[in-house]
Amino acid sequence: MKKQRSLSLIVVGLSVSLVLGACGANDSANASGSSDASEVKTVGLVSDFSGIDDKSFNQAAWEGLQAWGKEHGMEKGIKGYDYIQAESASDYTMNLQTLSNNGFDTVVAMGFKLTEALTDVAPEYPETNFAIIDVEMPSMDNVASLVFKDNESAFLAGVAAGETTISNQVGFIGGQESEAVDRFEAGFIQGVKMSNPEAEVRVEYVGSFADSAKGKAIAAAMYTNGADVIYQAAGDSGNGVFSEAKDRMNAKPNEKLWVIGADRDQTEEGQYNDGSVTLTSTLKQTGNAIQDIANRSADGEFPGGEVLNYGLAEDGVGLTEGQLSEEALKKITEFKQQIIDETISIAEKPEN
Structure with missing residues (x-):
């Protein structure tokens, strides 16, 4: 109320x-x-x-x-x-x-x-x-x-996740299934697979863009089952993903867990006692x-x-540097140019 x-x-x-x-x-x-x-x-x-x-x-x-x-x-x-x-x-x-x-x-x-x-x-x-x-x-x-063209920035996020994961298990948490969120999921999975074919991508949907508690619960299950990088495209529900990652990092500072933000630079949302869990953020301008x-x-x-x-060519979407490694940034820059040059195409819908 x-x-x-x-x-x-x-x-x-x-x-x-x-x-x-x-x-x-x-x-x-x-x-x-x-x-x-x-x-x-x-x-x-x-x-x-x-x-x-x-x-x-x-x-x-x-x-x-x-x-x-x-x-x-x-x-x-x-x-x-x-x-x-x-x-x-x-x-x-x-x-x-x-x-x-x-x-x-x-x-x-x-x-x-x-x-x-x-x-x-x-x-x-x-x-x-x-x-x-x-x-x-x-x-x-x-x-x-x-x-x-969120699939383009999500692809770069997938490259970031594929280059960063240690467990080779990453997650995608969407808000509500729709054509718009399909672009995030499809691009992310494609980026992960092109940068790290050995990585597994787990996908879950909250069913709402305004349920941070459920977003937190889904993230908890993913982290418990081995994921070390989660990309959330879930609006306010995604704040629960950040909350779960921060709770775990505060409890076990030596554990390395990451969240990839969406739509705007979410560095601040990732701040915890000893740093930030925000690896990078896709930008939707x-x-x-x-x-x-x-x-x-x-x-x-x-x-x-x-x-x-x-899209990327119009500076309508993008990716922050965040806490990405030099190797990851180099690969992301290369892929970004290929997308702009249209030498690779990015999926808009996930494979069934």
Whole structure:
């Protein structure tokens, strides 16, 4: 109940900020002096119930939108940028409508969970520019599809795991099975196998992006059964993976266990008494994509009905150096260039 109450306050807070924003938006020039804030298109995000502070996918997008808004001299609110965080899946349609009704020029749906809601809402607001992350909806003229090639960055994570594992047992923990998470799993397994054919990859799904306790339990079983590197693509559920690794390292400092983060640099999430369990993190530049779509909308060039792909070549995805060895970094750099040059192709779906 406590969690539900805090989420409700966030939604109420948005309503208040929308009202206050109408009275106090900043109309001054941005830092570069190139544009008046009133001329820039307003942008709103609708997150799923994992939350805007999930230390992953949603948070990266919100941080990118905040940076864009500040760059253009805008304030959080109805005349600038804002977000609504869902309490449950039943909120998605209402939240999309709320931002549209409050006049946001561009409304971004954060992830595949909002597909059905956006399919219903977008035709109701033909003058609103909508965008959705990781879903292709080319049949809708006022919807831009922002698709990340997570399989490419996940492949590099697989190379990192294959080069680092001592036990030759690594794990993949996904949040909820979907086409978007399929890309993470498929790329990771391919990367592990190409760098270390002897390594075994164990795959488990939490069934949710917001169940850190179950994520922790799955990680515990994997570590107990010999895995020493786990890649989590599980949103807030992935925080449980970090928690389990840190607990074990605090209890047995000489044991070497690793977690590979997802969507943003998760070095901080891996901090424990004597160091960090974060080996590296795959980067999903949702913030950059939000800024890209906001700029296109402001310039009158909104790509409605188009699918925009963000991969390694576009700097849409990537991998941090983290605590990788020089040998691993060298191999990762070589594979990265091969992917950009299209000399190797990366799977988008796991083999059955």
